Amino acid sequence: xxxxxxxxxxxxxxxxxxxxxxxxxxxxxxxxxxxxxxxxxxxxxxxxxxxxxxxxxxxxxxxxxxxxxxxxxxxxxxxxxxxxxxxxxxxxxxxxxxxxxxxxxxxxxxxxxxxxx
Numbered sequence: 001x002x003x004x005x006x007x008x009x010x011x012x013x014x015x016x017x018x019x020x021x022x023x024x025x026x027x028x029x030x031x032x033x034x035x036x037x038x039x040x041x042x043x044x045x046x047x048x049x050x051x052x053x054x055x056x057x058x059x060x061x062x063x064x065x066x067x068x069x070x071x072x073x074x075x076x077x078x079x080x081x082x083x084x085x086x087x088x089x090x091x092x093x094x095x096x097x098x099x100x101x102x103x104x105x106x107x108x109x110x111x112x113x114x115x116x117x
Contacts, residue, residue, distance in 0.1 A: 004101050005067065008077040008092035011106065015090060016059045016081040020045035024106070027092075031103035045108070052110070057084025065089075065115060075101065080112065087112050 007026060015023035020042040024031075028038055053059070065078040079090040088110050095104040 004075060004092070004094050005064075005077050008090075009062070009064065009079065011092065012062045012079040012081060012090040015045070015049075015108065016062050018049060018053075018059065020049060027103045027106060030101070041106070052088065053083070056086040056088075056110075059083055062090070072096065074104070078115070080115070081108070086110060089115065 007030065011023045011026045014020075014026060021039075023045070024038050024042045028035065031038060060082040063080050063082060065080055067078070068076045070076075073096050075094045075096070077092045077094075080087045081090050088108050089112060091105075091107045092103065093105040093107075094101040096102070
């Protein structure tokens with residue numbers, strides 16, 4: 001899938017707009033795990049996002065940071081979600097078992113210091 005960056009960007013935007021359900025829905029067609037697991041991740045993120053916005057303030061947007069590759073099989077895109085008082089990392093990990101990229105994992109956290117590793 002050549003549009004992995006755009007796909008992750010769409011997901012990150014939806015996430016920062018306060019809609020983790022839509023954020024994972026964007027990725028679902030390319031994510032080969034049970035739909036119930038994906039929906040569970042969205043639910044957990046929704047609960048956590050409420051606490052994050054109370055602590056960090058209102059969302060201010062999304063910024064692309066970069067991509068990293070591990071061999072020919074793994075690709076990770078990193079975005080930051082910007083809030084009034086802090087930011088979160090938004091990471092999309094893709095895996096290519098043969099000829100097509102699939103979503104392997106999506107994570108977000110406030111460990112912004114890891115952007116410099």
